[in-house]
Amino acid sequence: MILSCNENLNEMNLITYITDPAGLQKFYEAVISTHATFAPVETFGKFDYKPVTSLSECDPGSPVPLTRSMKPLFFPKSAKIMKYVTTSEGTAVSDTVDDPLAGKRVILGVKHCDARALQVLDHVYKWDYLDTDYEKRRENTLLVSVRCDEAARHCFCTSLDWDVEHTDAVDVAVIKGLDGKVYIQARSEKGTLLLEQHPPGEDDTSGSSAEEIRKQYASFAGSFRLSMDYKTVSAKMKNSFDSPAFEEASSNCISCNTCAFVCPTCHCFKISDEKIRDEGVRYKSYDSCNNVYFTLMAGGHNPRLVKYRRWRQRAMHKFSYYKERFGVNLCVGCGKCTVSCPVNISIFEMVNQVADTIVTASQSCE
Amino acid sequence: MMDYTNQIQDIAGKLFSEGKIDVFIGYRNTGFDTNQVPALITHYKDVDQLVFNEKSDFNLTNYLKYEHTRNKRIGLVVKGCDSRALNLMLTENQINRDRLYIVGIACEGVVNELGGKAQNCLECIMPDAVVFDELLGNPTGKREYKINTDVSELTGKSLIERGILFEEVFENCIRCNACRHSCPLCYCAKCCIDQETSTLYHGANTTSGAFHALMTWSLHLAGRCVDCRNCEKACPSHLPLHLLHKQNEQVIYENFQQHLAGMIRDDRGAFYKYSLSDPDDFIM
Amino acid sequence: MEAEVNDQIVSIEKPHLIAPAGWQPLIVGILCNWCSYAGSDLTGTSRTQYPPNIRIIRVPCSSRVDPWFIIKALQTTADGVLVSGCHPGDCHYITGNYYARRRFLVTKKLLNFVGIHEDRVQFSWVSAAEGTKFAQVVAKVTGDIKKLGPLHLYKKENRNK
Numbered sequence: 001m002i003l004s005c006n007e008n009l010n011e012m013n014l015i016t017y018i019t020d021p022a023g024l025q026k027f028y029e030a031v032i033s034t035h036a037t038f039a040p041v042e043t044f045g046k047f048d049y050k051p052v053t054s055l056s057e058c059d060p061g062s063p064v065p066l067t068r069s070m071k072p073l074f075f076p077k078s079a080k081i082m083k084y085v086t087t088s089e090g091t092a093v094s095d096t097v098d099d100p101l102a103g104k105r106v107i108l109g110v111k112h113c114d115a116r117a118l119q120v121l122d123h124v125y126k127w128d129y130l131d132t133d134y135e136k137r138r139e140n141t142l143l144v145s146v147r148c149d150e151a152a153r154h155c156f157c158t159s160l161d162w163d164v165e166h167t168d169a170v171d172v173a174v175i176k177g178l179d180g181k182v183y184i185q186a187r188s189e190k191g192t193l194l195l196e197q198h199p200p201g202e203d204d205t206s207g208s209s210a211e212e213i214r215k216q217y218a219s220f221a222g223s224f225r226l227s228m229d230y231k232t233v234s235a236k237m238k239n240s241f242d243s244p245a246f247e248e249a250s251s252n253c254i255s256c257n258t259c260a261f262v263c264p265t266c267h268c269f270k271i272s273d274e275k276i277r278d279e280g281v282r283y284k285s286y287d288s289c290n291n292v293y294f295t296l297m298a299g300g301h302n303p304r305l306v307k308y309r310r311w312r313q314r315a316m317h318k319f320s321y322y323k324e325r326f327g328v329n330l331c332v333g334c335g336k337c338t339v340s341c342p343v344n345i346s347i348f349e350m351v352n353q354v355a356d357t358i359v360t361a362s363q364s365c366e
Numbered sequence: 367m368m369d370y371t372n373q374i375q376d377i378a379g380k381l382f383s384e385g386k387i388d389v390f391i392g393y394r395n396t397g398f399d400t401n402q403v404p405a406l407i408t409h410y411k412d413v414d415q416l417v418f419n420e421k422s423d424f425n426l427t428n429y430l431k432y433e434h435t436r437n438k439r440i441g442l443v444v445k446g447c448d449s450r451a452l453n454l455m456l457t458e459n460q461i462n463r464d465r466l467y468i469v470g471i472a473c474e475g476v477v478n479e480l481g482g483k484a485q486n487c488l489e490c491i492m493p494d495a496v497v498f499d500e501l502l503g504n505p506t507g508k509r510e511y512k513i514n515t516d517v518s519e520l521t522g523k524s525l526i527e528r529g530i531l532f533e534e535v536f537e538n539c540i541r542c543n544a545c546r547h548s549c550p551l552c553y554c555a556k557c558c559i560d561q562e563t564s565t566l567y568h569g570a571n572t573t574s575g576a577f578h579a580l581m582t583w584s585l586h587l588a589g590r591c592v593d594c595r596n597c598e599k600a601c602p603s604h605l606p607l608h609l610l611h612k613q614n615e616q617v618i619y620e621n622f623q624q625h626l627a628g629m630i631r632d633d634r635g636a637f638y639k640y641s642l643s644d645p646d647d648f649i650m
Numbered sequence: 651m652e653a654e655v656n657d658q659i660v661s662i663e664k665p666h667l668i669a670p671a672g673w674q675p676l677i678v679g680i681l682c683n684w685c686s687y688a689g690s691d692l693t694g695t696s697r698t699q700y701p702p703n704i705r706i707i708r709v710p711c712s713s714r715v716d717p718w719f720i721i722k723a724l725q726t727t728a729d730g731v732l733v734s735g736c737h738p739g740d741c742h743y744i745t746g747n748y749y750a751r752r753r754f755l756v757t758k759k760l761l762n763f764v765g766i767h768e769d770r771v772q773f774s775w776v777s778a779a780e781g782t783k784f785a786q787v788v789a790k791v792t793g794d795i796k797k798l799g800p801l802h803l804y805k806k807e808n809r810n811k
Contacts, residue, residue, distance in 0.1 A: 262602050650772065
């Protein structure tokens with residue numbers, strides 16, 4: 001069981017640099033000029049992580065609700081896993097396919113929830129067999145995060161089972177202090193090396209930054225609109241298979257697959273072959289358990305033909321089954337599913353309804 | 367600002383108490399957000415959750431597809447564009463008129479996320495419900511057809527510029543199929559572009575696959591699309607899908623006797639009719 | 651370095667994308683069984699020469715042609731598509747080609763709208779007696795596509811890249 005909060009990370013021992021916004025920009029520019037870098041780039045009004053060659057192309061501080069996760073950089077929407085060519089001598093199969101995502105890279109502007117999602121996914125990708133593509137991408141990536149200043153409407157990361165304040169899911173954490181300074185903290189060896197390579201400001205050897213960082217976290221934690229009693233919900237979810245609340249809560253779902261595709265922890269996939277004449281490529285692409293035909297079997301039986309069963313499966317997988325198997329929740333509380341849902345279904349609302357712990361938002365709507 | 371919350375609650379309450387419907391489809395606020403979401407009310411006691419105002423934008427006829435409401439008797443709230451989609455569904459025999467109680471709205475336009483009037487409402491051709499059992503509001507009648515501003519802007523650009531824009535559009539499609547699931551007129555149980563159901567096409571999520579899927583989808587909807595923008599709002603990649611649909615609508619309007627989808631009951635989509643004087647000069 | 655070549659942007663480093671010497675276009679021809687296919691048959695039996703770049707698919711009627719086919723052809727290997735049917739009024743199924751010509755116009759315009767040149771998708775009415783016309787039609791389409799060069803926009807699997 002992986003520790004969900006890093007008890008070893010003693011904040012006093014973390015290497016922290018103090019700088020200002022201008023220094024932060026210089027740090028980003030230095031990183032971009034020396035490493036293959038991905039950062040949030042705006043496309044059609046939302047931010048995706050794309051390769052950048054200069055700071056002007058991207059916005060590492062992109063707004064939370066509009067930023068899609070960096071899951072596509074580890075589990076792309078469509079990945080080639082095999083190639084084959086048929087000739088008169090037979091069929092040659094090769095599974096070394098150029099993986100554009102396997103090189104060493106730095107990702108800027110990561111949100112802590114998305115980084116935590118990768119830690120959560122690590123369990124399943126190493127579980128019954130090691131997914132070498134994913135592992136390579138994880139190994140070769142350095143995550144530089146920007147800790148959120150305040151929670152967005154649908155965020156509830158602080159209500160779950162992971163330590164948002166001290167998480168070691170990122171390698172470098174950039175924290176914008178309430179005093180106007182910027183604190184850049186290394187949270188892993190890789191992060192320490194990067195900061196030694198490009199020191200962004202003064203090294204805080206006195207440990208005075210710890211207080212400011214705590215203050216920023218307190219302000220951030222106080223800005224949440226949503227909070228829930230995770231322990232109660234988690235305990236109740238175990239026995240909630242027959243709850244009628246699933247049907248009610250999912251009645252307006254249109255089974256469109258969006259939530260699973262944008263969720264940073266969802267990992268369902270499908271395999272498909274595409275060929276032209278004698279050459280073919282096998283792809284692994286996103287799939288969603290919300291789809292009507294996800295559980296369609298050869299022979300025609302479909303145990304989850306009715307909609308609420310699919311939602312029950314989704315909520316239980318995230319809050320119950322994964323926890324039982326791996327000890328961590330499969331949901332990190334980022335709220336992306338709710339933001340993208342055409343009918344605003346919220347998994348937060350649903351699990352609370354099921355566990356009968358329905359709470360009203362702590363601030364009024366807008 | 368239109369607000370028919372009270373009237374709709376009264377109508378729904380009456381229908382339930384008279385035992386005329388099994389489910390009432392309207393809008394409600396969530397306690398967790400400012401958006402309005404579709405509500406499928408099945409009990410009399412939940413009727414006071416219903417609301418209707420200028421934020422009620424989702425096209426509710428989407429829930430008339432079999433998988434959502436099966437064979438139930440349905441009460442439904444429709445605005446102008448929604449009712450045109452309903453007309454088409456009735457024309458295409460997707461639902462029995464006897465099972466429906468339709469509350470039509472003479473719509474004044476819905477607002478988008480930024481608070482301004484939505485683009486499709488600014489270019490609306492028919493704000494009043496065209497099929498209803500009861501009409502709320504003051505009907506203002508059919509308006510003149512306007513060419514979509516984005517489409518006319520793009521038409522003025524060069525072929526290559528359009529190619530660059532659309533390449534980015536198709537590259538960002540993640541083939542989630544939210545667009546077709548939220549479109550009321552996409553009711554095919556075996557959709558030819560949905561990789562789960564298609565017997566023709568098991569595509570991966572590539573740019574080329576997205577080109578094929580989105581183009582085919584918009585051409586299958588051509589002459590049937592009512593511009594409700596459900597698809598665009600559902601798209602998680604925020605793709606400007608209205609460009610494809612409005613382009614088709616314009617070509618059809620200008621060339622095929624000013625046909626507009628769903629205005630008249632029993633008037634099928636543009637591709638289900640023909641005229642002996644249809645333009646032919648592009649054919650050798 | 652990129653340049654505009656005919657109807658697409660092509661990278662200068664990939665000269666094979668700009669109609670290299672010896673490149674031949676591939677045109678998919680979707681012909682209706684009763685008129686156009688018979689017409690092409692007549693072209694063959696009369697020994698009238700036409701460019702060999704066309705690959706013919708036989709359908710029962712031009713209204714069988716779904717935009718799905720045209721787009722699929724362009725997405726995979728074709729550089730151009732020709733769809734041919736009976737003359738209006740002479741459709742074997744009476745009204746098929748009337749419906750078809752509506753679909754053709756909208757498809758052509760939409761493809762142009764997304765960046766595929768209009769000349770890549772062409773249509774014709776060829777009757778069973780018009781052997782020479784069919785040859786002329788194919789020659790025209792082949793000539794137009796040769797001028798435009800290979801299509802690589804939206805190609806499957808970035809085939810040509």
